[in-house]
């Protein structure tokens with residue numbers, strides 16, 4: 645399996661091209677250190693938290709990295725979402741986990757909820773990128789993962805188009821809770837790859853509230869200005 649993975653994803657740093665990295669990595673240590681970290685997880689009232697003010701009451705929120713166009717972060721997210729490269733998910737997830745662990749604002753968390761994909765899309769893609777991030781976070785923080793607690797409702801293509809036109813409008817993004825009893829009384833952390841307007845999290849958070857968790861926080865791999 646290792647040899648097979650090496651053929652598919654040769655171990656060369658995506659940023660600087662060095663081959664001095666382990667088979668499980670996608671960036672070398674030096675390039676990992678130079679990523680544009682936000683420190684949001686440690687900062688109260690950071691921009692991600694402010695995004696939800698007046699929309700939904702959430703606990704501590706944040707994102708690990710700044711997302712800018714043509715940056716290594718964009719490449720990592722692209723590898724994660726479209727190139728089926730699990731190493732990108734593990735790296736981003738571990739970086740999120742380390743930042744969350746370093747902050748004292750997330751120590752009460754006892755459940756991870758990946759933002760779900762629509763079933764048909766997940767089948768096509770073969771995996772849910774938010775779940776890969778959760779697995780990386782769990783490897784560091786040892787929080788349990790609730791991957792099937794929520795489902796994304798099917799939307800028609802015209803609705804999807806409408807979503808794109810109405811960025812920020814959460815009315816057409818819909819989720820359903822399949823097992824509310826498993827989330828009752830927990831301190832949940834919802835995990836997504838990129839946060840832009842917060843519309844997805846707002847819709848998902850409103851759905852999660854029906855399960856009466858103790859609190860809902862939010863963590864994204866990257867934050868982008870819209």
Ligand SMILES: [Zn+2]
Nearest residue numbers: 657660672675
């Ligand atoms: Zn490098």
